[in-house]
Amino acid sequence: MTKYILKRILIAIPVLIGITLVDYLIMSMAGSPLDMMRGPRVSQAAIDARAIQLGLDQPWVVQYFVWLRQLLRGNLGYSIRGHEAVLAMIGRSIGPTLLLMGTSLAITLLIAIPVGIYSAVHQYSIGDYAAVTLSFVGSSIPGFFLALVLIYIFTVRLGWLPSSDMVTRGAEGGALDLIRHMVMPVTVLVFSSVGSNIRYIRSAVLEILQQDYMRTARAKGIGRFLVIYKHGLRNALLPIVTVIGMQIPTLFGGAVIVEQVFAWPGLGLMTMSAILQRDYPVIMGIALLSAVVVLVANLITDVLYAVVNPAITYE
Amino acid sequence: MPPAAPSERYLATVWRRFRHHRLGTISLAVLLLLLVVSLLAPVIAPYSPAAITGKFHSGPSPEHWLGTDASSRDVFSRLLYGMQTSMLVGFLVTIITTVVGVLLGLISGYFGGLVDIIIMRITDIVMSFPYLLLVLVAAAIFSPGLWSIILILGFVNWPGLARLVRGNVLALRESSFVQGAIVAGLPRRHILFSEILPNTVAPVLIYATSVLSLSILDEAALSYLGQGVQPPMASLGNMLGGAESLTILTSRPWIWLPPGIMIIVLVVAINFVGDALRDALDPSRTEGSRS
Amino acid sequence: MTGDRPLPGLATPAYDDSPLLTVSELRRHYYARSRRLFASRQTIRAVDDVSFNLYEGETLGLVGESGSGKSTLGRQLVGLERPTAGSIHYRGHVLSRLDAREMAPIRTDLQMIFQDAYASLNPRKPIFDILAAPLLYHRLETRKTVERRVDELLAMVGLAAGAKARYPHEFSGGQRQRLGIARAISVKPRVIVCDEPVSALDVSIQAQILNLLLDLQDELGLTYLFIGHGLPVVNYMSDRIAVMYLGKIVELAPAEELFRRPLHPYTRALIAAAPVPDPRLRRSDVELLEGDIASNVTPPGGCSFHPRCPLAEAGCRLEEPALTMVRSYGERPADRHLLACPVAARDLMTKEAVT
């Protein structure tokens, strides 16, 4: 098992190097950090001196390795605007994003797994038909539009829910206040991912139901319940694990829009403002972080997959 | 000897099975109608999409069916042109994705070896970035606009397709009919383009419909965030961007509701067409009972 | 189709002493990418040191169970797999050393009929395109004459000319196999590798295909390598039969002799295990082979059959037996009986010494 994980990590290394390369390339394409210095009161000599100081006169390969060394020390650079360390900024924003993503992921799975299984077991029933149709409609609604509609209804018209931030400023809201702030962003995130998950789980379970071993299980006379909920579900774990792995990059991306619309103080909001302000070190830091998160998520998925699937040997 | 089944052209079979999917058929009709309408926008639209009419934030009226926006442009006209933009983005992105993905997938799967390793590592790298984030960053670097959006979306979508095609090619390469063609001494280009390619059309087509709907959604999201199509050019996404202002959101729903609904209609229709195509093209699906 | 053809056993030998195709010390090893990271690659010896001759006009049957390497051997003959070592000589060429351009002129001489009739035709193409493509590419026909040739080919395999406008899915399994045969013979080959051509077909259809193959052999002077796992079918088709076990030929003899006097314990077990369609001949106690076929990743040392062999002696564990001639039923090299079992060979000699 340890060996398997080790092997997977080793395989991820070239991809990781590729990611840093792409990351670095995009950053240098975006322009020299010194462009920001330029102005009527800065002399060319000062810029050149600064360039030598920053190693910008070196070939880009050298610069890349210098940058990489900094990176390995955990130095993601500094924000051009706030001059704050990117790592510190990420550290500040990651909590709210994880809270939002984690809750959405949990709720999405809590809905998608039972509905997907129900839909498959009762294929062609009215319930199945409704689930599939609604899932198509659900995944066709743009998240930001849904967010607007929700705000229009629940904040503007009904005034039930707050439409921005995590907590009510100046109020000692506690957990309830937080939950009230989370309802709409979570709803939007769940809505945008639950449909495709239902369809994925449904088709995975449908395939399992058609397997010969399900017929064997029925032939044993152990009862319909055990057939579906023991043999069916245990085999469905494989696709379900895959689904969880697939969610992470999607949610990471989806959070950008949702956080923007609801002014949720997380990574997404930070990314968006960095993009609007062309704050490249911050953008790159986040891109790198999220790529690593995706890689780690893939790794965890693969390991989990190997755990639930005895046909994969770890050696 | 009698044929084993009544003679029917492949396309006829697909069409017959497609029509079986009622929602898919209706969606196809809706989609075609919207396509025609958006193409005919210059004829139908009462105003130019960028024309300033002088009336700001006016509600729906006989002159302005859907009212006017903050810049006093006719919302209905912009809706038509916005649809045109969305479809343009959707189709072009799909075409780029398909061409790049199919080509790289074919090469990767058929030739294998180092080429395959390199292409697959690149797909890994591209797929490791959260999709929307990658698009946003790219849009920030290349200045936002219609064409950069099309190119960016086109070039971040292909890895999934390349993988799909590669997998198909690997399976087909081992099939008896391809081996038969090799033994018959047919050249590589014949095998690649005449034996293998036609047999990957079905999964590619299904994948392409999902790229189509996703790229329309992505364009909308990007434009909404101000990183996509820039005004005064109309797009369904940037029309919604105005709704960020609380007054528009609360008191002028005619400005933001129609483009939002239009996106949903478009994407729902494409998704149902994709579902119907899946049913119609997938030979493994038994023609079972479907209500 | 059921014309009175001279029967295989009685036919005057259509082949002379010089072989049309010679396989020498052929090997095909696969290197499985080990799941372990630092472990050495696993070698699968699919074909392991195989030598035989193929004489013009004969049918050489190749029989063995799954994992015996019979299909890999057949695929090597038609160039679908490259040999790891060893060579295939064909009419003055060493096939395994030719590159694609050199191979081109003799490429069409060696054709193959596949097991899976359903997968052997491109589902997106009408029959005419499938059959015409090789003819046009090799300039065997022109655009004008190709249609007549396709009709002729369809007639040869017992299908109506109307078939050419149809798509593969409109045909039954047997008909598809006929089309597969039509494609194989279209380029006027001399050798056809038949890779279990009937094992996926319904029993009532099998005889149609087998007889078609026999008729075409007579008509076109074809040489067959007939691969099968069913002994009765291989017996019906073949002049000589080679028995393979774990990548090696363990016995090779004229078909009649192989079944009348099988020498290798594995051959005997195979024959004993084949069901006899006569309830009166029901055997109460057949000597069953114990155990499963060993893995060809880690084959047992010495004779790879020894763990299952009733005759196994201590020496079988140590030394890999060579395929040697133990008998000859005539003058020709094709009449020889080859065996890779020193124990059985010794028993035979003592038996013959007694009589």
Next chain:
Amino acid sequence: MTRLLDVRSLETTFSSDFGEKTVLNEVSFQIDKGEILGIVGESGSGKSVTALSIMGLLAANGRVSQGEVYFQGVDLLALDEKELDRVRGNRLTMVFQDALSSLDPVFTIGSQIMESIRAHLRLPRQEAWRRAVGLLDQVGLTDPERIMAAYPHTLSGGMRQRAMIAIALACDPDLLIADEPTTALDVTIQAQIMALLGRLRRDTGMGLILITHDIGLIAEMADRVLVMYAGQVVEQSDVHTLFDQPAHPYTRALMLAVPTLLDSRERRLRPIAGVVPENYESMTGCRFRDRCRYAVSACAEPQALEAFSLQAGERLPDPGHLVRCHRAAAGELPTTESVLLQPAAAVVSP
């Protein structure tokens, strides 16, 4: 005396977009304790559907549209799913063709056997485990304790099929249906499995239905035989009678079309022309008549399963020999063909 299994006029229908398709038509047969009934036919003849209909395992779009299936006197078709589950896997069990896909890949062999034991015999875990080990031993698997903990993909084809049989034997069934249990296996392994099934029948006295397309296996194993073609039983007889006097033209043709090791190499196979009809359910008369060399115009009339006579007016002593062919029943078919079935060379004895 009640029969172990008594199937009466079974008719099974599948529905699809193109409407209903009746794939089984008037299938009737009986089997007694300790008997081996062989069902032989080609793919699409309805032999597997027959087995699945009896077991209540038809796919969702299939249903038994007519008939009764009495198992130990109880009509299985009249039971609800719960009641049926008390019989299935307990008194009546089934072994499938492809053991790899028929075994659940994510459970150990042990847990898959114990599942049956615990469901029907209500044994505590440890006793169930001991029983399962005993079963694995009984089906000839060496080192049963190791096999208990093994997953299906780690076993060879022969071992998997033995494990499948162990599952089927879990509760000492009275009837075992084996649907092409060796088709996916090599000949030497097939012989082992067949020997095992034969031994189990002798030792336990259970009935066995052996479904196969291999007429050779029928000759080796069966006591009585059902020949199926296009969803109908076309001939039914005890095994010796069938091979001595095959009555239906299809049975005869089948025997002549399959090469055997008994044949002299000089015998040329006589292929059956044509293919199995695709939409046979709409055929009114004999379903084999398009391919039959003895077909006359009266064959277009519906054919009943009736007693076979060797010559016109003369009934055979065996009243159990039934044939769905009016010409065979009337003794109009030549008997000479059976001569062709005689072995030309003695059986191989090395």
